[in-house]
């Protein structure tokens with residue numbers, strides 16, 4: 001069995017990783033860390049793990065280099081790059097769930113985030129979207145796992161971008177459940193601040209816009225405008241994207257293009273004509289569901305749904321691990337979405 005370490009295991013992405021990896025045929029979680037809860041059993045923090053996974057948390061700040069074959073960094077940006085510096089040896093695989101290794105261009109990262117203190121590792125890192133970069137992920141030693149919103153937007157746009165069919169700026173309107181903000185106590189995530197309301201945030205300044213833009217720019221000169229919203233639900237992202245086509249194309253032909261582009265992809269489900277994604281039907285799964293509609297005058301709307309903690313984070317991280325290490329790509333990710 002390969003040994004996995006989860007650095008920062010007490011957050012939502014750490015829990016989602018543990019929950020999926022307990023059933024992985026080739027990987028066992030041998031290390032879980034937390035500074036706040038060091039010395040405690042993870043099942044005392046998350047009683048859902050009782051009888052299934054009861055490992056004791058060790059301090060995140062200890063030296064964990066050389067202990068595992070794969071490390072998942074489930075830390076805030078900035079903290080992650082410091083952890084990566086200590087762990088990277090070119091042999092163990094490091095998958096960072098923060099933004100620290102998502103940008104090939106350090107200047108863009110620094111404009112959007114903070115000064116980068118592990119610049120020397122950036123050339124090693126691969127942007128972990130298997131549907132686009134599978135060939136580069138195979139054998140990688142450092143993977144920047146994409147953001148949740150960017151996953152929903154980039155995979156929703158990719159077939160059209162690849163085919164060169166988009167001709168107008170792209171307006172991306174996303175709605176996320178509150179777990180997207182993590183488990184740490186924040187005023188804006190508290191029940192009374194979120195329930196029975198619906199609001200945009202980070203308008204024009206959200207850090208995921210440059211992440212989406214950098215991927216769109218690999219295919220076209222089109223500009224992206226991204227507006228996220230907070231929905232009073234636990235998990236899920238619904239992303240609605242509006243643009244113009246270079247030529248009028250029928251919905252059924254575009255759906256056929258999506259099916260062809262994503263042929264054989266285990267986690268992409270293209271909807272039938274007139275059917276649109278719903279966050280309820282991807283919950284707790286690694287699926288991205290995509291639907292679309294085009295209009296005679298060239299307008300188009302594309303809609304995608306993911307679970308932010310699975311395809312938007314930990315599920316995608318496991319998919320990346322599976323690809324990078326040559327394991328079955330779907331191992332421990334075959335759960336049917338949970339409903340109701």
Ligand SMILES: NC(=O)c1ccc[n+]([C@@H]2O[C@H](COP(=O)([O-])OP(=O)(O)OC[C@H]3O[C@@H](n4cnc5c(N)ncnc54)[C@H](OP(=O)(O)O)[C@@H]3O)[C@@H](O)[C@H]2O)c1
Pocket residue numbers: 007008009010011012013014033034035036037060073074075076077079097098099146147148179180181182183184308309312313
């Ligand atoms: N939530 C999502 O939907 C989502 C989706 C995609 C990507 N991400 C990214 O994934 C990463 C983890 O997100 P999350 O939602 O799991 O966050 P979270 O629930 O807030 O958990 C954060 C974890 O990081 C640890 N931590 C926080 N500050 C630390 C510090 N200064 N030094 C060492 N450890 C520290 C905490 O450990 P202690 O127990 O020691 O406090 C905790 O285990 C973030 O970078 C986030 O942006 C999240």
